[in-house]
Amino acid sequence: IQWEKQVRASAQIHRNNGMSVLVTGAAGFVGTHVSMALRKRGDGVVGIDNFNSYYDVSLKKARRSLLAASHGVFVVEGDINDAKLLAKLFDVVAFTHVMHLAAQAGVRYAMENPHSYVHSNIAGLVTLLEACKSANPQPAVVWASSSSVYGLNVDVPFSESDRTDQPASLYAATKKAGEEITHTYNHIYGLSITGLRFFTVYGPWGRPDMAYFSFTRNILQGKPITIYRGKNRVDLARDFTYIDDIVKGCLGSLDTSGHSTGSGGKKRGPAPYRIFNLGNTSPVTVPVLVSILEKHLKVKAKKNFVDMPGNGDVPFTHANITLSRREFGYKPTTDLQTGLKKFVKWYLSYYGYNHGKGKL
Ligand code: NAD
Numbered sequence: 001i002q003w004e005k006q007v008r009a010s011a012q013i014h015r016n017n018g019m020s021v022l023v024t025g026a027a028g029f030v031g032t033h034v035s036m037a038l039r040k041r042g043d044g045v046v047g048i049d050n051f052n053s054y055y056d057v058s059l060k061k062a063r064r065s066l067l068a069a070s071h072g073v074f075v076v077e078g079d080i081n082d083a084k085l086l087a088k089l090f091d092v093v094a095f096t097h098v099m100h101l102a103a104q105a106g107v108r109y110a111m112e113n114p115h116s117y118v119h120s121n122i123a124g125l126v127t128l129l130e131a132c133k134s135a136n137p138q139p140a141v142v143w144a145s146s147s148s149v150y151g152l153n154v155d156v157p158f159s160e161s162d163r164t165d166q167p168a169s170l171y172a173a174t175k176k177a178g179e180e181i182t183h184t185y186n187h188i189y190g191l192s193i194t195g196l197r198f199f200t201v202y203g204p205w206g207r208p209d210m211a212y213f214s215f216t217r218n219i220l221q222g223k224p225i226t227i228y229r230g231k232n233r234v235d236l237a238r239d240f241t242y243i244d245d246i247v248k249g250c251l252g253s254l255d256t257s258g259h260s261t262g263s264g265g266k267k268r269g270p271a272p273y274r275i276f277n278l279g280n281t282s283p284v285t286v287p288v289l290v291s292i293l294e295k296h297l298k299v300k301a302k303k304n305f306v307d308m309p310g311n312g313d314v315p316f317t318h319a320n321i322t323l324s325r326r327e328f329g330y331k332p333t334t335d336l337q338t339g340l341k342k343f344v345k346w347y348l349s350y351y352g353y354n355h356g357k358g359k360l
Contacts, residue, residue: 003076004092006074007046007074007076007089007092007093008092008093009072009074010044010045010046010047010072010073010074011044011045011046011092011093011095012044013042013043013044014042014043014044015041015042015043018041018042018043018044019038019043019044019096019097019254020043020044020045020046020093020094020095020096020097021038021043021044021045021046021095021096021097021098021099021254022046022047022048022089022093022095022097022098022099022139023035023038023045023046023047023048023098023099023101024047024048024049024080024098024099024100024101024102024128025048025049025100025101025102025103026045026047026048026049026064026067026073026075026101027047027049027051027060027061027063027064027067027075028049028060028063028101028102028105028207029063029201029203029205029206029207029243030101030144030198030201030243030246030247030250031047031049031099031101031102032063032066032067032205033203033205033243033244033246033247034099034101034247034250034251035047035067035071035073035075036066036067036070036071036073037247037250037251038099038251038254039067039071039072039073040071041251044093045071045073046073046074046075046076046089046093046095047064047067047073047074047075047076048075048076048077048078048080048085048089048102049064049075049076049077049078049102050077050078050079050080050102051077052116054104054105054106054109054116054209055207055208055209056208059205059208062350063205066205076089079124080100080102080120080124080125080127080128081119081120081123081124081127082127083127083130083131086127086128086131087131087134089131090131090134090135094135094136094137095135095139096137096139096140097139097140097141097142097254097257098128098132098139098140098141098142098143099142099143099250099254100125100128100141100142100143100144101143101144102120102124103120103121103124103144103174103175104116104117104119104120104121104171104174105171105207105209106171106209107148107168107169107171107172107312107313108169108312108313109171109209110169110170110171110312111312114170117170117171117174118174121171121174121175121177121178122174122177122178122181125143125178125181125182126181129141129181129182129185129191132185132191132260133185133189133191137260138189138190138191138260138261138262139260140191140192140193140194140254140257140258140259140260141182141185141191141192141193141194141257141260142194142196142250142253142254142257143178143182143193143194143195143196144195144196144198145175145176145178145179145195145196145197145198145275146171146172146175146197146198147197147198147199147200147239147277147279147317147319148167148168148169148171148172148175148314149164149167149172149175149176149179149197150162150163150164150197150314150317151164151165151166151167151168151172151314152166152168152314153166156283156316156317156318157281157318157319157320158197158277158279158317158318158319158320159277159320159322159323160197160275160276160277160320160323164176164179168312168313168314169312169313170312171312172312178195179195179275182195182273183273186271186272186273187270187273188263189262189263190260190261190262190263190270190271191260191271192257192258192259192260192261192271192272192273193271193272193273193274194253194254194257194272194273194274194275194276195274195275195276196249196250196253196275196276196278197275197276197277197278197279197319198241198246198278198279199238199239199240199241199277199278199279199280199317199318199319200238200239200240200241200317201241201242201243201246202240202241202242202243202339202340202343203242203243203244203339203342203343203346204243204342204343204345204346204347205243205346206243206343211286211289212240212289212293212340212343213347215289215290215293215301216293216297216343216344216347218301219293219294219297219299219300219301220297220299220353222299222302223302224301224302224303224304225290225301225302225303225304226304226306227286227287227290227303227304227305227306228286228306228307228308228309228313229305229306229307229308230308230315231308231315233305233307234315235285235286235287236285236286236308236313236315236316237283237284237285237286237315237316237317237318238283238284238286238289238316238317239279239280239281239282239283239317239318239319240280240283240284240289240336240339241278241279241280241319241332242280242332242334242336242338242339242342243339244334245278245280245332245333245334246278248330249276249278249324249328249330250278252324252327252328252329252330253274253276253324253327253328255328256327256328257272257274258271258272259271274327276321276323276324276327276330277319277320277321277323277324278319278321278324278330279317279318279319279321279332280319280332280334280335280336281318281319281320281321281332282335282336283316283317283318284336287303288336289336289340290303292336292337292340293340293344296340296341296344297344
């Protein structure tokens, strides 16, 4: 009963024509920011997260506390593979939208634990889609695919219509599979589906397994950092995209996602199936990323350059965002200098560093 009360309160809508959104992976990096932004503008938000130990669980718990304390968002502790739990949630709340961000992320970890990708990104996705299919009303689904689906041998910038048949990692393969699986649920069961191909998202409350985060940690601790280089010692480059820009893209795609129409789309015609790039359109090499971090941290990095070991990384990413701009006015506004400054400021205060002079 207490649980139900918390879920209902969290799902309460505080604006006209607002939405009630189930956010999966709500204690994750992107999930926390999207949940906050939805709640701030008056939408109802209920989160679900399994708090797995892929990275620092205390960071996930701190994000949950932030959501609860400052925004009244309740995050249910549970797995998206738990069909009963999902059915119960859809029973308590008539969610209009699902923002599906729960996943096993990271390309290199797939070498160690391939099955965690199948568990969350394939089996979990299907369980969630089944729950959406059976819900009344059926929600519109917006979910995180990844720029990694472009894999190898695609010319930059990447457009949504480019080939995605050469994933370079198991992670990428599960995201590509997710695009096919969601497409099936769209045309068979009339679910409105939007897939968002995020490009290397960074910012405050970010993911400790990502390079910009672990570089910051190592630089502050005086430990060396490893910088991968591609063939012929070419620097890797990424289309680093600031979290606030990604959040705007998520909200824009939720706002334009249209309705699920049920099997056959008899009532309102076929449900939409859409895929969009959400990137920054200005790739930066990893050594340049490091030099920006050095500047903001006021500490020099100890750099080890090594050849890319061929375990899932691609040499470069670069988004073409014409489609998302046209569809919902997506326009990234934060450059890497500015975004990393905000990340470093958050990092220093979260971990109690005195501007790189050691722990407070
Ligand atoms: P994250 O790991 O911080 O967030 C994912 C959250 O999902 C975690 O809190 C985790 O505990 C939860 N989760 C995982 N499996 C679950 C399950 N089976 N049931 C319930 N909860 C589960 O990652 P993020 O960076 O916030 O990424 C969000 C989404 O965006 C993911 O789908 C990711 O693949 C995708 N994506 C992220 C990036 C990026 O650069 N951050 C780039 C491309 C795509």
